[in-house]
Amino acid sequence: MNNVEEIIQKANKYRWDIGENLHDSILESIYTDAARIADKAVTREGGKQKFDWDRWIDKLVTGRWTGFPIMFLLLVIVFWLTISGANVPSAMIASLLVDTVHPLLKDGANFLHFPWWLSGVLIDGAYLALAWVISVMLPPMAIFFPMFTLLEDFGYLPRVAFNMDNLYRRVGAHGKQALTMSMGFGCNAAGVIAARIIDSPRERIIAIITNNFSLCNGRWPTQILIATIFIGGAVPSFLAGVTSAAAVMIVAVLGVVFSLVVSWALSRSVLKGEASAFSLELPPYRPPRFLQTLYTSLIDRTLMVLWRAVVFAAPAGVAIWLVSNVTIANVSLAEYFIKWTDPYAMIIGLNGVIILAYIIAIPANEIVIPTVLMLTVLTTKVAGFGAGAGVMFEMDSVSDTAALLHTGGWSVLTGINLMLFSLLHNPCSTTIYTIYKETKSMKWTLISTFLPIAMGIVICFLVAQFWRLFA
């Protein structure tokens, strides 16, 4: 009788007889056929041994002694170009959107007899938040993303993975985590999705949890601005650009170090196991297509990220306006909260303003800095900055921002700790949601959310203690 069960039984019996080598035998037969067919069709022009550029570049960028320095150097160059190139267009967009359009909108609202709270919520809240996000986010992204994409197009990313692979394997994680980490530098949600390329569930969860340690583009502007003010401001002006770029790079590298340390801790504790092997092909270098790269990185990355920021910024702007204008006994909600958290925040070298800003900015990291500035104005009641309580404003230059923050009681320590806290805090709402979707586990989602905050608090606390001890 020709029954399927019988066929399967028969196959099982045969399998027992054949032993384990079948897989290899099949592969061998495929390889033999492929080699024969390819051999007939391919002709290789021998003789003139041309200088092999690919091999030469690979030796350099994946070399034992040269690989990492070149990686750091490339990072610094990219950041430096971003920092020094973004200021001018930022200021231009800001002066257009804030100095020109904002008063026009206000006049329009007055003309239409809007009640004060409506024009406050819409124009001083939502509109100004949008204006700020666009003027601060767009220029650095329009410079950073194309450069990053060019490197990617050229084939540099697998070399980074190759350099990092050994480190990740040694801490018990998957070598491909180097790739998801690189993706995270663009966007953590994208990095979390990219972790699908890792097959072992254990290593995949490690990659997902630690992806947040890759600084995402929502946090680059914060890093860049704060580094420019506090680190760049502390050195002679001709060194300012390079020094702040180096500071940003150090924070980024610190993120990689944290991802290694946490991977190590996880794979030694809750996610015990051996690292699995994989083969990574180093693709040939390809000359990047400049125009196409510019176009796709602008459409795919820059505009998409900007759009997300805009979507989140508008309601956040409303929230900021409300907490600083809704008052109980003449004191705004924001001031209550800041006064209440200030003493605790001081312990970890931050302040109540930053804590409140991070709570308001949970939906999107992009709006942390505007929130910080607005709240500082509000609590210090400094005159001459901005347009009044709860109005987000654009600083015409970095030095204005610096002056304001210094008046608000900020020190270099606050700057450094803000940079560290920006690296080590909960992922943004999109990433948290993506983690839940990818892991389908509340437990891992919560761990991914709270582990970085806990680390951030501990690290900032330690830095503050040491700083106060020695400085």
Add this chain to the structure above:
Amino acid sequence: MVTPDSNCANCPAHNSANLVKLGIDMSNFDYVVALAGNPNTGKSTVFNALTGLKQHTGNWPGKTVGRAEGAFQYSDKRYKIVDLPGTYSLLSTSTDEEIARDFILFGQPDVTIIVVDASRLERNLNLALQVLEITDRAVLCLNLIDEAKRHHISVDDRLLSKSLGIPVVPTAARQNVGIQDLLKNIHEVATGKYICKPYRMKSEIKNVSHAVEDLNKELEVRFPNLANTRWIALRLLEGDQRVIDAVRSGEIGSLTPVETENE
């Protein structure tokens, strides 16, 4: 009656410029096209060239996770195209390989485009041969010929086409070279104008020929419609759970050979 209109419609020159990139509008498609290939051979670039989508491409392996879908229209036929993750084999040793294998085997695409790197043909053919084991309709997209040329490698595409029994189209998708030719061949295979005679593995596999032949005979009786029972027999021998399940449930028998599917 020959009207100027019908003249246009019959002229190959007109048809070749007939690509309408439909992006993600995948409604009412006539054919399904799968895009398979090794990692980093430019599958996503081919995908973008056909659909007009801007799926992010990158020069690193493993960039496409899961699968991306899009659509295009060519010569009045609407095609849905599925970009499969890049893999080195279809022997389902990883999730990626399983996604790709399952789609080609059980998804029954009308055409499978196998994208290979012309400068690494031998290695890439390993996957191509495995794809040909499980489907009857395929087009080999010999991509990155510009790079092969740079490395002084030339590939005889006609000879290759004869050996494999499927159309072979040299392309440089990044420069949009050969895409029209690729479309024409996809169209011809999909509409049945070109009948593929896919190469099936010839080299003897050590120690198992008896077992394979025995199982093969039984499978042929049980599933007379199946195109390649020998491959199924090998999968059963290797203990491939997905294929075992499909044999058990009879799903494998419903995979009708494509020749009878379209008129």
